[in-house]
Each structure stands twice: as C-alpha cells, then as structure tokens.
Amino acid sequence: MVTNIFIIILYVAAFVLIQRRISKLIHEFSASKHINPTRTSLVSKFISLVLFFVTLSMMAISLGIGYQDVSLFVSSAFAVMGMALFAQWSILSNLTAGILIFFMFPYKLGDRIKIIDADVDATGILEEVTLFHLLIKLDSGDTITYPNTLALTHPVIKLTQQHTVPLPTTAPAAVAATTPSEADKVQA
Incomplete structure (x- = not known):
C-alpha cells in the first residue's frame, strides 16, 4: 500500500514538473513568434491533457491495474488519433492540424x-x-x-503589404513653390 502511494506521488510530481516545463516552453515559443495568447493557452491545455492521459495510463500499468484494460484504452486512443491524422474532414483532423499550425505555420x-x-x-x-x-x-x-x-x-x-499613400490634391507647381519654412508655418 505504501509503495502504491509512493508511485502515485512520484507520477503526480513528474506530471506537474513536465507539464510546467512544457507549458513554459510553449509560452516562450509563442512570445517569440508573436502568437495570440488565447491560442497559446488552448494549445498548452491540449498538450497538458494528452500528457495527463499518458501519465494516468503509465500510473495504471505501474500499479498493476489490468495491463489488458489499460492497453485496450491506450490502443483505442491511438487509433482515434491515427484516424484524425488521416481523415481529412473530421473535427479531430482539424484539431490535430491546429496543433501543427501552432508550431509550424510561418x-x-x-x-x-x-x-x-x-x-x-x-x-x-x-x-x-x-x-x-x-x-x-x-x-x-x-x-x-x-x-x-x-x-x-x-x-x-x-x-507583400501594399501601403498606399494618398496623393496630394494640390498642383505640382504649388507644391514645388513651398519652402520647408513655409510648410513648418502651415503645420504650426
């Protein structure tokens, strides 16, 4: 019983440390790329959720909770993720593409x-x-x-951004006749 509690504490501590480090790396990456904070938060939460399920599965296997049951759950999760990567119109494929775009969209x-x-x-x-x-x-x-x-x-x-500058409405001769000192007086 004591070893089970120790294993649980060890996995929870590892999850917290890894999750914080990954979240920090994601926020640093998004700051360097000037990515929207809302989008950064969503990606960070999604990756934390995946990490949580991986940690939970590993903890279940370590505690001896039916390897067959855990392997069935993990293989089902990987099957769904695999379908998401290849099924082009599914919601899961858009979610997967959203994560890829976060890291690789230039x-x-x-x-x-x-x-x-x-x-x-x-x-x-x-x-x-x-x-x-x-x-x-x-x-x-x-x-x-x-x-x-x-x-x-x-x-x-x-x-490329095409910046259009409005053309002056005055005649070219009138613009040429204006000296810089007269232009400063007009601005003042």
Missing part, C-alpha cells in the same frame, strides 16, 4: 495571405488562428473561416 496574425484553392478565393488578412480554423478577412470585407486541414494541404502565399 505566418502571423495581420499578414496578408492567399491560399491556393480552386473552390474559393481565400485572399486577405489573417485575423485569427484557432484550433479548428483560420479566420481570414477577405479583400471584399467579408470574413471567411478556413479549416486547418485545408490550410495544411493547400499552398499558402504570403503577399
């Missing part, structure tokens, strides 16, 4: 992107990246939600 919020897709013109400003989809504000002003799995399977182009 674009930041506010970037102007174009996703090459024959069915829809997804050209606009990247407003938000969630665990399930991207929010892109189109040039027309509409906002589109684009599934994460499609963002990973289609080419994405980062378009």
Whole structure:
C-alpha cells in the first residue's frame, strides 16, 4: 500500500514538473513568434491533457491495474488519433492540424495571405488562428473561416503589404513653390 502511494506521488510530481516545463516552453515559443495568447493557452491545455492521459495510463500499468484494460484504452486512443491524422474532414483532423499550425505555420496574425484553392478565393488578412480554423478577412470585407486541414494541404502565399499613400490634391507647381519654412508655418 505504501509503495502504491509512493508511485502515485512520484507520477503526480513528474506530471506537474513536465507539464510546467512544457507549458513554459510553449509560452516562450509563442512570445517569440508573436502568437495570440488565447491560442497559446488552448494549445498548452491540449498538450497538458494528452500528457495527463499518458501519465494516468503509465500510473495504471505501474500499479498493476489490468495491463489488458489499460492497453485496450491506450490502443483505442491511438487509433482515434491515427484516424484524425488521416481523415481529412473530421473535427479531430482539424484539431490535430491546429496543433501543427501552432508550431509550424510561418505566418502571423495581420499578414496578408492567399491560399491556393480552386473552390474559393481565400485572399486577405489573417485575423485569427484557432484550433479548428483560420479566420481570414477577405479583400471584399467579408470574413471567411478556413479549416486547418485545408490550410495544411493547400499552398499558402504570403503577399507583400501594399501601403498606399494618398496623393496630394494640390498642383505640382504649388507644391514645388513651398519652402520647408513655409510648410513648418502651415503645420504650426
């Protein structure tokens, strides 16, 4: 009984230490990439949940709680995750793609992107990246939600920001005749 309590304490301590370290690494990574804090929190919670189930399974095996029962649970979980990786339209595949996008997507919020897709013109400003989809504000002003799995399977182009400066309404001769001292007086 004492050894079981010791094993439980050991696994809980290991879980807490590893979870804090992973969470710290995720937050440092997101700060360096300027990733939205809400998205960082969601990814951190998801990875903590996966780590919790792995720790729970290992603890159950160590305590001798039916290896067959634990292995059935673990193999079922891996089967679901495997299907999520290959089933392109499922919710789980979007969640998996959202985690991959968090770590590997080279674009930041506010970037102007174009996703090459024959069915829809997804050209606009990247407003938000969630665990399930991207929010892109189109040039027309509409906002589109684009599934994460499609963002990973289609080419994405980062378009250069084209800053347009309004042209002066005065005639070129009048602008040339203005000296810097007169321009300073006008601004004052």
